[in-house]
Amino acid sequence: MATTGDGKATNKQVILRDYVTGFPKESDLIFNETTVDLKVPAGSKTVVVKNLYLSCDPYMRIRMGKPDPGTAALAQAFNPGEPISGYAVSRVIDSGHPDYTKGDLIWGLAGWEEYSVITPNPSHFKIQHTDVPLSYYTGLLGMPGMTAYAGFYEVCTPKKGETVFVSAASGAVGQLVGQFAKIMGCYVVGSAGSKEKVDLLKNKFGFDEAFNYKEEQDLNAALKRYFPEGIDIYFENVGGKMLDAVLLQMKPHGRIAVCGMISQYNFEDQEGVHNLTTIIYKRVRIQGFVVTDYFDKYYKFLDFVLPYIREGKITYVEDVVEGLENGPSALIGLFHGKNVGKQLIVVARE
């Protein structure tokens, strides 16, 4: 992170060693140190940024696998030997781009490294509100927040009084979906993988009920217990057995917004889902979605959510790891449910 006299700086990076199969291991990610020119070359429209916070998100597992035309529509595979990338909060060091000047704060895609040279695109947003924690732009006010907002309000088409189930409910997205559902006047239940997370759901995020899926012998029975009349909306973050159980409890004209299926990303052969005929009988809609399709609604989202944050009516729990050197274990921990709340990495605080 040291800047040298010639306008260059050393730049620590997290590199993908090789394409990953199965669960990722820390040894799949290696460190490299290079130097970066902190000045944008004359005529270039790029921006040099210092990365402050890096976001750990489940979809990044998909980018660690071999290039696959099936997943390319979501995101390109990382290149072995190069830094991985993800959503970040960064400060502009130098800019050749007309929209950005030195000192600006940005959230959007950047490399997992101390400094990145980025070419701004519509998925980069200038940060204008700094009366809230800056790290929120990796979560509540960034990609995961938009995911919860678009997924719940646009994809789930919720109505007051409906019953909502959220899996991986204490995660970066789930904790918000639950709070949005309460604001809407829904009954909302969340599942998570530890007592600590279940307590958060009930006591901090205001879920009506919550359960630890690891302690349930029978997911169908658990869902029946909390939804005796059935589920109108399922916000799907995990896939596999949980989806199968939910399908049997859906109400007629129910909706399943498929945000992610973290339980499946590490399997070469995904688990089979057996109860799909129920979507006929129950007229269920299952809709996969990707947040970038909704980024044009970002400022509308900010107008909606900032007042709730300032009034303390929406809260957010982050799992903050200090130092880029601890990034790989934090990222890999996601797939074992080690994080409590939104997982992020502090690379630098300013």
Next chain:
Amino acid sequence: MATTGDGKATNKQVILRDYVTGFPKESDLIFNETTVDLKVPAGSKTVVVKNLYLSCDPYMRIRMGKPDPGTAALAQAFNPGEPISGYAVSRVIDSGHPDYTKGDLIWGLAGWEEYSVITPNPSHFKIQHTDVPLSYYTGLLGMPGMTAYAGFYEVCTPKKGETVFVSAASGAVGQLVGQFAKIMGCYVVGSAGSKEKVDLLKNKFGFDEAFNYKEEQDLNAALKRYFPEGIDIYFENVGGKMLDAVLLQMKPHGRIAVCGMISQYNFEDQEGVHNLTTIIYKRVRIQGFVVTDYFDKYYKFLDFVLPYIREGKITYVEDVVEGLENGPSALIGLFHGKNVGKQLIVVARE
């Protein structure tokens, strides 16, 4: 079928022996003969009808199983010891209902028997156009026709130039979906289970391409061959392995209208579907639907489809079995793909 002097008639019926598990057998359906009063009792709003044509439809398998709250939203289970029921074309013999008079033709639910006493409901329609074959009201102009119409135009939201795949494509619904897709200006491919059916798809119904799924070693490869750029719309009639293969070939923002999953109805444990994560990457919508939700559009459908039929621009293939006594084998044959086109039974011609 003989009427007796006292205003009664003998009434042959097809009875469900007991709830069915696995593939239904002919012995699951037994015959009974009773007598029926051809006069409606004074004060009753029922209607006595003579059943002319009975429709054999895959969903009837679901009604042959044990009562299940999961499927009750679609249809109640049949009662062992009683006649099964289904869509029928019938002629009114006597009526206590203000909307029906002797001689009227009706399509809607009736028992599998020579005469039925029905209580008209919104799923009974008076037949007003008889310049087309009366049997069409079990198929093209009845429930399956409405299924194809609502499923394709309302659920699939098709656009000109899109690519459409239809499974069980020569069946009562599929053959129409393909023709609607061509009218819309789509590229349409169908799958079926015999060379005869594949020939029908290409040479009679105007599908662009068709294949025999039983002769394909690799369904993924078959779909890639016919959809090198992917599938925009899948009209799902079969489920299981075909759905899994289709999921991998869907285009971004593709739509899957789930009309039925005939391959799964006879399994106690349904086959697993493994490729659901693709619906995230591709933003796919999977929508189950039930035709009765769209019955309010029936007259709009008639206005749309009758001109095409009269101009010979929509055609329909029926598999006609003579005699109620041959009904059970015809119905069971559906689950082995024995029917070529819409399976129906002639009970009486007038």
